Amino acid sequence: MDPEVQGILTAAKRQWPHIHISDSLVMADSAVQMAESGCKYIAVLGVDFMSENVRAILDQAGFTQVGVYRMSSEQIGCSLADAASSSAYTHFLKTASRSPPSLHVIYINTSLETKAHTHELVPTITCTSSNVVATILQAFAEIPDLNVWYGPDSYMGANIADLFKRMTIMSDEEITEIHPDHNRKTISSLLQRLHYYQNGNCIVHDMFGHEVVEKIKEEYCDAFLTAHFEVPGEMFSLSMEAKTRGMGVVGSTQNILDFIKYHLKQALDRDVDDHLQFVLGTESGMITSIVAAVRQLFDSYESSKEGASIEVEIVFPVSSDAISKTSVDDSHHFGSSVANDLEQINIVPGVFSGEGCSIHGGCASCPYMKMNSLESLLKICQQLPGEDNSLSVYQASRLNAKTSLGKLVAEVGCEPILHMRHFQATKRLPDKLVHQVIHGNGGEPL
Numbered sequence: 378m379d380p381e382v383q384g385i386l387t388a389a390k391r392q393w394p395h396i397h398i399s400d401s402l403v404m405a406d407s408a409v410q411m412a413e414s415g416c417k418y419i420a421v422l423g424v425d426f427m428s429e430n431v432r433a434i435l436d437q438a439g440f441t442q443v444g445v446y447r448m449s450s451e452q453i454g455c456s457l458a459d460a461a462s463s464s465a466y467t468h469f470l471k472t473a474s475r476s477p478p479s480l481h482v483i484y485i486n487t488s489l490e491t492k493a494h495t496h497e498l499v500p501t502i503t504c505t506s507s508n509v510v511a512t513i514l515q516a517f518a519e520i521p522d523l524n525v526w527y528g529p530d531s532y533m534g535a536n537i538a539d540l541f542k543r544m545t546i547m548s549d550e551e552i553t554e555i556h557p558d559h560n561r562k563t564i565s566s567l568l569q570r571l572h573y574y575q576n577g578n579c580i581v582h583d584m585f586g587h588e589v590v591e592k593i594k595e596e597y598c599d600a601f602l603t604a605h606f607e608v609p610g611e612m613f614s615l616s617m618e619a620k621t622r623g624m625g626v627v628g629s630t631q632n633i634l635d636f637i638k639y640h641l642k643q644a645l646d647r648d649v650d651d652h653l654q655f656v657l658g659t660e661s662g663m664i665t666s667i668v669a670a671v672r673q674l675f676d677s678y679e680s681s682k683e684g685a686s687i688e689v690e691i692v693f694p695v696s697s698d699a700i701s702k703t704s705v706d707d708s709h710h711f712g713s714s715v716a717n718d719l720e721q722i723n724i725v726p727g728v729f730s731g732e733g734c735s736i737h738g739g740c741a742s743c744p745y746m747k748m749n750s751l752e753s754l755l756k757i758c759q760q761l762p763g764e765d766n767s768l769s770v771y772q773a774s775r776l777n778a779k780t781s782l783g784k785l786v787a788e789v790g791c792e793p794i795l796h797m798r799h800f801q802a803t804k805r806l807p808d809k810l811v812h813q814v815i816h817g818n819g820g821e822p823l
Contacts, residue, residue, distance in 0.1 A: 378422055382751050383665040398666075400630060401427045402485055402505055405434035412440040418761050420446050421773065422749040424455045426488040428773035430794075433489055433787040436775070444762075445773035448753040453745050460577030461487040461495075461529040469574050470498045473526040478814045480516050482509065482527045483793065493780050493790035499526065500813035502796040502806070506606040506629035510537060511556070512800060517567040518558035519806055520814055527573040532582065533606045534573025536613045536627070541568050543617070581660045581743050582607035589694040590615055597656050597692055601625065601640060603633040604658035612658055630663055638670055641689060645678045650686045657693050660743055664691055 383398065390396045395416055397407035401423060408419050408431045419435075421428040428447045435443055447453060460466060461483065473479045481499040483492060484506075495501050504512045513525055527534045541564055544552055549560040585608040593602065593615065602625040604616035619625025626636035637655055644651045657664065671689050760768055776786040799807040 378662055378665075378749050379747055379751075380662065380665040382422065382749060382754070383662070385751060387665075387669060400505070401430070405431045408435055408443075408445070409438045409440070412438070412443045416443065418444040418446065420448070420754060420757055422448055422754065424453045424458070424745050425774070426455060426458050426486070428453075429489045429776065432773040432775055433791055436787065437791060446757050446761075446768065446771045447773055448749040448757070448771070450770040451748070453748050455486060455745055456580045457484060457486045457529055457577055458488050458491065460574070461491045463576075465576055466491075466529055466574060467494075467498070469528060470495055470526065473499045473524065473572070476524050477817065478520055478522065479524045479526060480520070480810075480814050482512055482516070482525055484509075484528070484530050484533065485794075485797075487529065489776055489790035490778070490786050491790075492793050493784075493786040493788075496789055496793050497780050497782055497784075500810055501793040502800065502810060503793045504797060506533065507631060508797070508801065509533070509606070510540065511804075512797070513537065513567075513571070514556040514559060515800065515804065516806060517563070517570075518556065519811060522570070523567075523814070524570045524572065525567075527571070529574050529577035530579065530607055531573065531575045531577050532579075532609050532613075534575070535610050536606055536608075538568065538571060538573065539610060539613065540617075541571065579607045583609065585609060585612040585658050585694070587611055592694055593656055597654065600654040600656050600692060601636070602656050602658065603627075603636060605630065605633070605660075608658050616658065630659060630666075633657070633659060633663070634667060634670060637667055637689075638674060641671060641674050641687075644687050645674065648685050652688045652690065654690045654692060657691055660746075661693060662743070662746060664693065667691060 386396050386398060390398075395411045395414065397404070397411075399407065404421065404423065404427055408421075411419055412435060419431065421431050425447065428445055432445045435441070435445065470481060473481060479499050481495055481501040482504050483495060483501055485503045487503075492501065492503065502512065502516075509527070513527070516525055517523055527537065544555070544564045545561055545568070547561070552559050552561060552564060582605055585604070587609075590611045593600075602616045602619040604612050604625070604627050606613075606628060608616075613627060616625040616627045620627060626632055640653060640655075644653055655667075657667070668691075675687075757768060757771055763769075776790070778786045780786055780789055796807050796810045799805075
């Protein structure tokens with residue numbers, strides 16, 4: 378989210394318990410806890426698939442009367458969610474359905490409707506950037522001759538395949554530390570049966586391409602490198618190489634945050650003057666949570682001892698794709714000489730023409746998440762309960778539609794999420810999902 382919104386909500390949490398800032402996975406769980414505590418209205422600051430998911434989980438938990446509101450009267454989209462709802466993705470899964478036994482591993486950042494329709498085509502489990510590797514390895518370990526079909530993020534799919542290729546030159550002992558049921562032979566075998574969609578990406582992480590990588594090599598070769606699993610392969614490889622030297626991390630936003638905190642704690646424990654430099658390879662809005670975590674660590678150490686002079690610098694690489702230039706058309710009220718000067722000034726898109734950046738967030742900034750403004754939140758909170766129906770366009774969609782097999786979309790779409798939660802709790806795929814993969818969805822009702 379926009380740093381201003383994050384900052385205000387973080388401060389407000391000290392006085393109001395029903396504020397939760399997290400990734401999309403646990404938002405719905407927090408909403409249920411809020412409803413159980415008596416909240417009658419819940420505002421979801423996120424993209425539309427997040428508010429849809431909150432609505433569905435609340436309904437399943439019996440809180441159908443609790444209102445769920447999104448922050449815009451317009452669609453708050455997501456390039457990954459759009460890719461998964463395309464006809465090309467359906468074709469990808471129809472190919473999977475003709476190659477049994479097949480398991481579809483779908484990224485959590487997709488709509489509930491997509492999860493429902495794909496689950497009826499191919500047995501499906503959701504994943505996050507934190508657990509996708511473990512999910513795929515466990516699936517291959519449990520089901521003989523399995524085909525895994527991952528989507529819709531093409532970069533993440535390619536990076537997962539790259540990671541497994543790197544594992545083929547590791548020792549069996551090293552591989553066993555990652556997953557106890559695998560070795561070099563099984564990893565080499567599964568690579569032939571791992572498929573990933575090749576036409577979907579996050580418009581933000583797409584900016585971390587060749588130009589940014591060359592800039593990092595040139596100017597930040599001694600810095601710690603962090604990269605989200607959704608970045609292009611060149612940035613992934615650079616960070617993986619840094620990881621082998623103890624200088625990099627590839628994974629989820631939580632993995633990145635934990636990495637930064639770990640190295641700062643080490644520096645604070647050494648108590649020697651130091652300057653820590655981290656290259657941030659993910660959405661710019663994460664800077665706010667990093668700064669908050671770093672400040673908290675500094676405060677905890679300063680309260681116990683004098684401490685050395687330690688600085689933390691977050692380097693945010695900028696792609697030229699994220700830079701626009703002013704135009705004479707937008708500077709006509711200035712004199713000609715000033716207008717000519719303005720023509721040459723690089724500015725942040727979004728400030729100028731809404732091209733995906735915000736003046737607060739920097740240049741790899743999600744234009745959809747930035748629709749969750751403080752003004753929108755205040756407007757909705759001030760107008761609740763909205764008895765004149767003025768807030769109806771802000772209400773989260775309740776999916777009453779049915780799938781092609783006549784099941785409720787909300788119910789079928791939640792099942793892949795429940796499969797993932799079972800895996801997170803037990804480290805094994807649920808028996809029902811394994812049965813569906815082996816015997817087909819027709820072997821057991823969804």
